[in-house]
Amino acid sequence: MTRRLHLNAFLMNTGHHEASWRLPESDPYAHVELGHYVRLARTAERGTFDSLFLADGPQLWGSVAQRPAGALEPLTLLTALATATEHIGLIATASTSYNSPYNLARKFASLDIISGGRAGWNIVTTAGAEAARNFGLDAEPAHAERYARAGEFLDVALKLWDSWEDDAILGDKETGVWGDDTKIHPPRHRGTYFSVEGALNVPRSPQGYPLLVQAGSSEDGKNFAARYAEAVFTAQQTLADAQAFYADLKSRTAAAGRDPEHIKVLPGIVPVVGSTEAEARANEQVLEDHIVHRHGVANLERLLQLPEGTLELDAELPSELPPESAIEGARSRYTLIVELARRERLTVRRLIGRLGGGRGHLTFAGTPEQVADAIGTWFAQGAADGFNIMPAVLPSGLETFVDQVVPILRRRGLLRTEYGPRQTLRERYGLPRPANQYAPRENALV
């Protein structure tokens, strides 16, 4: 069977470019309008994407002056989108630091049932003191502790999702026996972070449990992915870096005793398409021209943990910067940004322009053929199993990708031309349905 590319649509209000909301076409209220997201989901489905995805953090970031702030809660929004679509996978971000396993496991099982097996969970540990302070803490838990909790969270969630065997429901009206108590398995978990006694109050869902997705790039993050993740989102700026990340993650997955084919690596790409290369660059420039630089400088200072007023717009970054180890939170993002600035000797203004498009993800401006070529190269050369498509402007950027790039990928045999018969999200990514840890071996593959 031909190896096929996997595509995920990363949806974010008016687009991934921070200035996208200022374009004439954009609706500044889009982030709280269901209709906007329904249109995006149906467009991605028209492009036979595997899945769509919503990022999230349980806090309001910085100033609302800068750009559309806040978002509908992802599991809630994706449930609404489940009823507006038929095939596409629905991946919600949710935090292991600020949820309890019982509630979260149940919500994902419910979404998986309602969507007919299309739920996915982007597992995050949630960096930052702002989030911590919304949940009774004074400061964020240390990086290692967040990952320790995440590991235990997953173990508990997996027990909960397996707490009903697939055939626990009998529905025997004649004898009045609805379910088989011997096929219910309370976790009786007592651990460091969680004690969870009872079985989930939702039967096992079509996929067994949601597709497990992850995006951390730290050592802890990669080891966590190797152990649990079935798909990984990553920010990579160069083919060589992407190849190294890909090889590293596959080998860690094998070392964790799993089939490396069972983890799909999807780098992010911000495609800016034009009918000519010049038009693509002009489209990119229009976006850059809408950036409010005082916001960009403030954000960059915050990200690099520098005092306010340190950065000058038309100078390069200071030569002295804090080491990565001093950064709490998005460490790999920090390093990627500093390396990008140093490698290309970017001024702060140019760096803000580059980040405005992709926040560290690869921005690629070109013709539809050039975008398809870039995707095809990374896919063929051991850098990606697919891509996390992050349009700079929404909905137009996704529509352009689906109308102009997708047909080329299909002609080249890289992408499905239509969805197969009723498949779960996990089947679409070429992954097996997980066995139930409590079921007898002969039932395990049911």
Place this chain on the structure above:
Amino acid sequence: MTRRLHLNAFLMNTGHHEASWRLPESDPYAHVELGHYVRLARTAERGTFDSLFLADGPQLWGSVAQRPAGALEPLTLLTALATATEHIGLIATASTSYNSPYNLARKFASLDIISGGRAGWNIVTTAGAEAARNFGLDAEPAHAERYARAGEFLDVALKLWDSWEDDAILGDKETGVWGDDTKIHPPRHRGTYFSVEGALNVPRSPQGYPLLVQAGSSEDGKNFAARYAEAVFTAQQTLADAQAFYADLKSRTAAAGRDPEHIKVLPGIVPVVGSTEAEARANEQVLEDHIVHRHGVANLERLLQLPEGTLELDAELPSELPPESAIEGARSRYTLIVELARRERLTVRRLIGRLGGGRGHLTFAGTPEQVADAIGTWFAQGAADGFNIMPAVLPSGLETFVDQVVPILRRRGLLRTEYGPRQTLRERYGLPRPANQYAPRENALV
């Protein structure tokens, strides 16, 4: 303006009668089928009900042998139903003991936005050790402590829902200013149970916040309702009891400094309809004949906190029972059941039969006219502002009610004949949109 009756449809898998799943018409998997709930929601909407409602508890109760167990998580299911309906209110049960205010406030705000202002929250403190043990506790918190936490939870949630003024979004593309930071109000709450620093990451929703619903009947429960609730579900067996409850709750609400018109009292009723009274009674008997008595006895012993094997099927309850004060959990339910058994000198078998239908709520078997008469009497005589309709069998019981009882209520001028122009759930219940506690007075009624 004529005083109008409010109707809520209390949806519960195959119906409120515990044996309903055994009827030939019932689908034993209904509780995990979205299509089942969509059909119910649309039926209730055809009957111009104000709202529909899902009960919930974060635990799997007892044995799955007895009856359909588990349920889709209510907020998730109601979000899916929001897209399948246009007018009807959507009331989800959620626990103040086993959620965090930030997450829950955000989910309800998201549902309120997605549904166009149709969200309601049935606030519960969640009795029982089973739930507690799913959330890291060894035993349930004491009754008074659960209510103390609930009060603080509400105060925090109200701050979060008000943390964006209604006009905080400017969307000024020209100047690049999206929002007005002076109209964002972080709660900065530090209390006994919660510390929540930041503003919600969702703008203020159409209703400001969900309709606040409550159903506790203990002293703590009634005082909580008087302070916060806008609608109250209650189980009452006689007109006199219902009148006393109604008068008590209205006067507590006035004493709490609120308009007693702003709390709507909805007793539960299990209507069993037949074309003649004899047919209605026969329909009731069919259900009773499907009860598995060994399950009923076990449940009753558990509820009354009696050792296994205490109760005899064809004898009355023992004369010595624990006092209400010894019951942790559903105290008012306990008293109501004991009083019912004593008042009507019911054998355990008959008591189980009566409870199988309504779990303490009024079961009323009769012709459509008789059901409408009962509803009209309670409504006219100071016992109810409306009813929580709890069909014994679903979907058929709701369909019968809508096709046969609703037209009578409409003819009598008690119920709307169609939905008005686009209204929020709160408007439908005749309640004002809440002012934002942080907004200047002149904007408070916007």
